[in-house]
Amino acid sequence: MTAPTKPPHSHRADAGSDAPLALPLQETVIDWFDENARDLPWRRPEAGPWGVMVSEFMLQQTPVNRVLPIYEQWLARWPRPADLAKEAPGEAVRAWGRLGYPRRALRLHGAAVAIAERHGGDVPTDHAQLLALPGIGEYTAAAVASFAYGQRHPVLDTNVRRVFARAVTGVQYPPNATTAAERKLARTLLPDDERTAARWAAASMELGALVCTAKNESCHRCPIAALCAWQLAGKPEHDGPPRRGQTYA
Ligand code: SF4
Numbered sequence: 001m002t003a004p005t006k007p008p009h010s011h012r013a014d015a016g017s018d019a020p021l022a023l024p025l026q027e028t029v030i031d032w033f034d035e036n037a038r039d040l041p042w043r044r045p046e047a048g049p050w051g052v053m054v055s056e057f058m059l060q061q062t063p064v065n066r067v068l069p070i071y072e073q074w075l076a077r078w079p080r081p082a083d084l085a086k087e088a089p090g091e092a093v094r095a096w097g098r099l100g101y102p103r104r105a106l107r108l109h110g111a112a113v114a115i116a117e118r119h120g121g122d123v124p125t126d127h128a129q130l131l132a133l134p135g136i137g138e139y140t141a142a143a144v145a146s147f148a149y150g151q152r153h154p155v156l157d158t159n160v161r162r163v164f165a166r167a168v169t170g171v172q173y174p175p176n177a178t179t180a181a182e183r184k185l186a187r188t189l190l191p192d193d194e195r196t197a198a199r200w201a202a203a204s205m206e207l208g209a210l211v212c213t214a215k216n217e218s219c220h221r222c223p224i225a226a227l228c229a230w231q232l233a234g235k236p237e238h239d240g241p242p243r244r245g246q247t248y249a
Helices: 022-036 045-059 064-077 081-085 089-095 103-118 127-131 138-149 158-169 180-189 194-210
Strands: none
Touching (some): 045 064, 081 103, 158 194
């Protein structure tokens, strides 16, 4: 995850979609992000696309505070994909430490090898090329294209899906697996302007991570409380199918 730099023109200029709620949501959440974004190493310019990609692999199933030290060690040892690609895969697993789900280390190593072989050692900018790398799915390709390259893609992680479910759909939790309706909603809410869209992706994700959390959401300090469908409906309890266990929110 990273915070793309603020667009030179105000995001107020691009209404972006047909949904009447889209513009006030975009404006309010991006304004909140401007003030409240965490300073994380993969959001700094020096992280570059490789730093963003490494962080996305690590953050898939592990919380930020556990990722931070391993991320720093990893980038110090392998500052470019080609540095990792030269190592044996077992070294990647060893360096993964206690992050859990070490298969991710092997997948990241495989992606580094493919980047070295197919892309001259540079993380590709093109979404389809990112998606074609081993170990990279829809979410990670969109996240890297958006956070590393400032492109316009719906980025639907568990945090964003929860925010959209509550604020727009008016239910407590999103479905267990991402649906076509959620993808459509994400496209509807996406600002037209590329850089604003990338900022919106990071901002809506941060709101879900810090305020609209899975349990004990902090509506009293939420910037979109006055717009939130679930809050306005009196926060009805989840009545869908039983929720799958979540590793973390
Ligand atoms: S008002 Fe509450 S439920 Fe709605 S988006 Fe904000 S934190 Fe989430």
